[in-house]
Amino acid sequence: MTVGASDHALQLRGVWLRLGHEVILRGVDLDIPHGEGVTLLGENGAGKTTLLRLLASSLRPTRGEGRVMGFDLRDSRSVRDFVHLMPVDAGLYPDLTCTENLDFALRMHGHSAEVAGALRRVGLSQAAGRRARFLSAGMRKRLALARALLLGRPVTLVDEPFANLDAPGRSLALEVLGELRAQGVTLVVAAHEPALSQQVAPRTLTLASGQLAGA
Numbered sequence: 001m002t003v004g005a006s007d008h009a010l011q012l013r014g015v016w017l018r019l020g021h022e023v024i025l026r027g028v029d030l031d032i033p034h035g036e037g038v039t040l041l042g043e044n045g046a047g048k049t050t051l052l053r054l055l056a057s058s059l060r061p062t063r064g065e066g067r068v069m070g071f072d073l074r075d076s077r078s079v080r081d082f083v084h085l086m087p088v089d090a091g092l093y094p095d096l097t098c099t100e101n102l103d104f105a106l107r108m109h110g111h112s113a114e115v116a117g118a119l120r121r122v123g124l125s126q127a128a129g130r131r132a133r134f135l136s137a138g139m140r141k142r143l144a145l146a147r148a149l150l151l152g153r154p155v156t157l158v159d160e161p162f163a164n165l166d167a168p169g170r171s172l173a174l175e176v177l178g179e180l181r182a183q184g185v186t187l188v189v190a191a192h193e194p195a196l197s198q199q200v201a202p203r204t205l206t207l208a209s210g211q212l213a214g215a
């Protein structure tokens, strides 16, 4: 692949991905410059989550190549130092409290930050000591947003940030994602709410039949 190591945060060349018997991605090319915000659209089952997992080095291409912050997509250890994936189900440890979930994420990345302030920011101060398994879906989403903000990874991939959120929660999600962009974070947002997502991630790509349009 003739790619410069530092020109783009994310690059894919001719990526195919098969899961089981199903071919999910069919020759996907992608170039996302540092700091860009991209909205990823596509029908249910189009492969958005799969593409995010591939970019986070959680799935390997069946064929083709990719680079994340200049590192080969297959070099999971290096890629994961730069990338945070906020999964659709929030990806929390159910038996840890809100505070413990954030503390743990920070420790994993060798960061320190003010957890209480982040919980306050997302309206979860009262729930700080509650285990994640006892949070509502919207509260889990809020906690995941707090974690994404605290980590501030150079590449942040967000799966369905607006799902399960009430109107103030959706505004909060926009604020948090906007703040990450303002910090120079490269943001990819998979969403079914293009008008919301495009406010913070204006470039729009659409996955259909395993191919990416607008790339």
Ligand SMILES: Nc1ncnc2c1ncn2[C@@H]1O[C@H](COP(=O)(O)OP(=O)(O)OP(=O)(O)O)[C@@H](O)[C@H]1O
Pocket (backbone or CB within 6 Å): 019, 020, 022, 024, 042, 043, 044, 045, 046, 047, 048, 049, 050, 051
């Ligand atoms: N582990 C797996 N094994 C086999 N097939 C899978 C696996 N994970 C996902 N798939 C299939 O891959 C396809 C794409 O799924 P994916 O979750 O990426 O879609 P999506 O665009 O995120 O959908 P949605 O909008 O519903 O969240 C679906 O057909 C799904 O059934």
